[in-house]
Amino acid sequence: MKEALFYFFEKETAMIEIKDLSKVYQTKKGSVSGVDRVSLTIAEGNIFGIVGYSGAGKSSLIRCLNLLEKPTSGQIEVNGVDLTKLKGPQLRKARLKIGMIFQHFHLISQKTVAENIAFALRAAGTPRNEIEDRVTELLEMVSLADKKDVFPAQLSGGQKQRVGIARALANNPSVLLCDEATSALDPNTTLSILRLLKKINRELNITIVLITHEMNVVKEICDRMAIMQDGKVIEEGSVYDIFSNPQTPLAEEFIKSVVSFDIPEAILNECRGRILKVLFRGHVAGEGVITDTIQQFNIKGNFLHGSIEYIQERPLGIFLMEVQGNHKAINKAVSYMEERGAQVEVIRNGL
Known part of the structure; x- marks a missing residue:
């Protein structure tokens, strides 16, 4: 286990293998399957999109990837290490290498932009004398160097999401999970955030897993994609192949939202x-x-x-x-x- 953990933390990029993953929720009305025996391979350095309507299971799946939700069964391997077998300090350390950005930003309103980013660094035990330089580096990366001492309430939605991205990158993750990261943004701001994510992917070779219900998002930056329905993956492949030759009615429906050819x-x-x-x-x-x-x-x-x-x-x-x-x-x-x-x-x- 020690050798495997060393390999996981030292390697700069990651490959994710999801094997027969299920997540079952217990409700007053009985058991509800959020994720139903999903298996996916995500190559290192890829931007992988997971698409589905509300209730399809995509949010449950992405929250299982860093064990914010504990899977009912199955495996999640990152660089050969099964995260479902880690506990306590080992799991917390593994999570530092899996950054996450959210639809509603989740910034601390009482802290400045710089303090929000520094908070993630302090939580990870970064030496105090290194924090300020790292915060400056991250703010430059997301084009917010002039907003260092500004509070979240003074930022636009796109700027808040840039802070969220900087915070997620603070501890040099191998994987970046994006949970509907652009759903709360207008189209122009969405495009700027997607271009930033693509730049981060190319320059840092970070594997990005992105969930969305918008095919325009997938079309803009993803290499491969999976379509989910009722907790299952019903179609998976390169974005180009699915756009050019969809195999399921749901894939066709999503594509028509981007490329419509309805004639009166x-x-x-x-x-x-x-x-x-x-x-x-x-x-x-x-x-x-x-x-x-x-x-x-x-x-x-x-x-x-x-x-x-x-x-x-x-x-x-x-x-x-x-x-x-x-x-x-x-x-x-x-x-x-x-x-x-x-x-x-x-x-x-x-x-």
Whole structure:
């Protein structure tokens, strides 16, 4: 155990392995399953998003990761150390390497920005002569050096969250847990906080686990993601793969909140041709496949909707279009687009 603990604390980055994890709550009405046999592997240095609606179990899961909630069963390994087997001083020491930021900031209102951050350092036993320099370093990292002596009530929501991030980073964690960290913020502030988290991830190589119900958050910074429903993980993979090829109705529902292609029924009723949904992955999204297809097979094409989204810095093109012409030519055109790397779905065959 001593060797394993040494390895855990000395290694700069972390990999999390969740094995068959369950959390059951006892209520007056009986047992309620918050997390139901979840298994996930989170690679070191990744930003991993966990998505789900309220009650899906994502908050219970993330609170189990640092044992704020004690799991009913299963294992949580960080760099090969099972945290569920640690107790007392060992567990407290392990938690210092797992920072956490919250939706509602949880700052101490009677303390200044600097004192809020210093509080975390003092709690960890940091030598007094090192605290001031570390606080200054952290405030510069989150772009709040000029707010050192300000109280939380004088800060905006985004600034409060930056203080929360600085405090979570105070003890050089290997893992940063984000519990709906942007849900209380406006869109512009959310984007600035996400960019800060991405910068921290890249510069410090900290593994970030982020829970949210907003797919825009996942699309902006996550490498991989899991979708939860009723305490279970129902889909897991790279953000790009899930956006480009969702496997469950819930994943499709979440994606539509970010990329919507609903066409008014009145416009659809005016269409007489075949209506296609055409999806291009990767570099193919930037090529003129549709234009080439229309010219080569002598068909008419009418774009109804379309865009190119950039996910993990890779393009994903999605288009809705009406095509008219000889049925045989249209079938050949569809086959040609598929040969060029497109995924084509017939929404309606035409009137």
